[in-house]
Amino acid sequence: xxxxxxxxxxxxxxxxxxxxxxxxxxxxxxxxxxxxxxxxxxxxxxxxxxxxxxxxxxxxxxxxxxxxxxxxxxxxxxxxxxxxxxxxxxxxxxxxxxxxxxxxxxxxxxxxxxxxxxxxxxxxxxxxxxxxxxxxxxxxxxxxxxxxxxxxxxxxxxxxxxxxxxxxxxxxxxxxxxxxxxxxxxxxxxxxxxxxxxxxxxxxxxxxxxxxxxxxxxxxxxxxxxxxxxxx
Amino acid sequence: xxxxxxxxxxxxxxxxxxxxxxxxxxxxxxxxxxxxxxxxxxxxxxxxxxxxxxxxxxxxxxxxxxxxxxxxxxxxxxxxxxxxxxxxxxxxxxxxxxxxxxxxxxxxxxxxxxxxxxxxxxxxxxxxxxxxxxxxxxxxxxxxxxxxxxxxxxxxxxxxxxxxxxxxxxxxxxxxxxxxxxxxxxxxxxxxxxxxxxxxxxxxxxxxxxxxxxxxxxxxxxxxxxxxxxxxxxxxxxxxxxxxxxxxxxxxxxxxxxxxxxxxxxxxxxxxxxxxxxxxxxxxxxxxxxx
Numbered sequence: 159x160x161x162x163x164x165x166x167x168x169x170x171x172x173x174x175x176x177x178x179x180x181x182x183x184x185x186x187x188x189x190x191x192x193x194x195x196x197x198x199x200x201x202x203x204x205x206x207x208x209x210x211x212x213x214x215x216x217x218x219x220x221x222x223x224x225x226x227x228x229x230x231x232x233x234x235x236x237x238x239x240x241x242x243x244x245x246x247x248x249x250x251x252x253x254x255x256x257x258x259x260x261x262x263x264x265x266x267x268x269x270x271x272x273x274x275x276x277x278x279x280x281x282x283x284x285x286x287x288x289x290x291x292x293x294x295x296x297x298x299x300x301x302x303x304x305x306x307x308x309x310x311x312x313x314x315x316x317x318x319x320x321x322x323x324x325x326x327x328x329x330x331x332x333x334x335x336x337x338x339x340x341x342x343x344x345x346x347x348x349x350x351x352x353x354x355x356x357x358x359x360x361x362x363x364x365x366x367x368x369x370x371x372x373x374x375x376x377x378x379x380x381x382x383x384x385x386x387x388x389x390x
Numbered sequence: 391x392x393x394x395x396x397x398x399x400x401x402x403x404x405x406x407x408x409x410x411x412x413x414x415x416x417x418x419x420x421x422x423x424x425x426x427x428x429x430x431x432x433x434x435x436x437x438x439x440x441x442x443x444x445x446x447x448x449x450x451x452x453x454x455x456x457x458x459x460x461x462x463x464x465x466x467x468x469x470x471x472x473x474x475x476x477x478x479x480x481x482x483x484x485x486x487x488x489x490x491x492x493x494x495x496x497x498x499x500x501x502x503x504x505x506x507x508x509x510x511x512x513x514x515x516x517x518x519x520x521x522x523x524x525x526x527x528x529x530x531x532x533x534x535x536x537x538x539x540x541x542x543x544x545x546x547x548x549x550x551x552x553x554x555x556x557x558x559x560x561x562x563x564x565x566x567x568x569x570x571x572x573x574x575x576x577x578x579x580x581x582x583x584x585x586x587x588x589x590x591x592x593x594x595x596x597x598x599x600x601x602x603x604x605x606x607x608x609x610x611x612x613x614x615x616x617x618x619x620x621x622x623x624x625x626x627x628x629x630x631x632x633x634x635x636x637x638x639x640x641x642x643x644x645x646x647x648x649x650x651x652x653x654x655x656x657x658x659x660x661x662x663x664x665x666x667x668x669x670x671x672x673x674x675x676x677x678x679x680x681x
Binding site: 208210229230231232234235239240242246248249250251255256258259260262263304305308 | 554557558560561563564565567568569570571572573574575576
């Protein structure tokens with residue numbers, strides 16, 4: 159049984175269906191990327207796993223446990239941490255307070271303030287700054303650090319690279335191997351194919367709410383990915 | 391000198407208003423919910439203290455450690471069972487619900503305690519005073535009320551700034567969806583916020599009951615004072631609430647100095663002036679919210 163099992167899941171925004179009978183497995187300790195164009199359903203899928211959105215059909219199992227009916231905060235307690243679209247750093251909290259709040263559920267593990275500051279040194283200098291006055295890259299680092307403070311077993315990353323300069327994106331992605339090395343399973347969503355192929359071992363490509371391609375990052379041909387990405 | 395005395399008495403009166411307004415300010419700050427039953431809940435707390443005093447003969451101050459936890463539990467229950475159904479649905483449902491609650495509390499109190507005015511007798515402290523000059527003396531009870539208000543607001547501010555619960559309350563106020571993502575059960579947290587708020591309301595109600603007489607229908611008057619203190623100070627700012635209470639108290643005392651019939655009107659006029667010229671209040675948060 160896989161660590162995360164998404165089985166024939168369908169999800170809707172009111173009458174609009176965003177995911178169609180989508181199935182996907184993530185093994186423990188693996189880093190998996192989901193790529194796809196805008197509106198392919200990538201963020202919806204992460205939302206269904208994290209509990210932000212209900213799945214109308216199908217099931218989601220985490221470490222063997224059915225989690226469909228659990229609330230978002232209950233899933234966080236089990237060790238599912240989402241770095242949400244738009245980062246959603248708390249503006250009235252300082253960087254340090256944002257990170258400390260990540261440890262709200264007091265899950266034990268290797269991540270604490272010092273470890274997060276070591277991973278993203280730029281945050282150490284800005285620890286007392288308000289979350290409202292950070293650059294996009296700093297916000298993203300805070301959002302990732304906040305999720306790590308929960309010592310997640312499954313880390314969900316939603317479009318880390320969105321709207322950021324390539325040099326910043328590289329800095330953030332440089333932290334992923336260190337996170338994976340602690341045994342954390344990572345499921346990341348990207349529009350940036352290059353970045354996803356470097357970071358992940360296996361890749362799923364989503365097209366209009368369905369999986370159009372799946373395989374090892376090293377074995378997929380460029381042409382196949384482009385075809386699956388755009389549906390040509 | 392008379393005017394200076396009026397200002398001093400106004401500042402002291404402001405302590406009571408601040409105490410009454412603290413819960414309103416906290417609950418609005420955390421979940422954008424206006425509790426119209428707040429004044430009636432303070433009167434309810436005063437009646438609870440009265441019942442305890444009548445049953446046991448203890449000093450009403452000693453009833454505080456009993457009434458506060460009772461009101462806190464009631465607050466948590468009220469939030470989880472009723473108010474949580476209305477938050478995140480715009481302002482109207484919660485206004486209707488708390489308005490209905492206010493009506494219920496008034497009528498239950500009327501039924502149980504009759505319409506007679508009652509008071510809590512705290513003994514000699516009620517009339518004790520400290521002479522500063524021949525013209526200015528400070529009532530010990532008023533001073534105590536102000537000190538308790540400062541202690542309550544200071545304690546709450548410290549909690550919001552320095553504890554994980556405080557961070558969680560501020561984060562939930564910012565973005566309750568993101569708060570859930572980090573594992574915060576926001577519905578439980580709302581319950582905790584209302585519990586704390588009703589704890590402060592209970593203290594306010596007992597001090598009010600010791601200071602003046604009260605009846606079952608006195609809640610709305612308290613609500614208006616509390617409201618004005620919160621608005622004058624700036625929504626969601628706890629220290630602003632203290633300042634707002636004091637501004638209101640001073641305005642009323644100065645109005646009273648002009649003519650006793652002018653006391654309440656002066657307070658309302660200052661409130662209207664603030665709404666007109668500084669609608670976000672004296673200590674409004676600019677951009678991000680402060681604690």
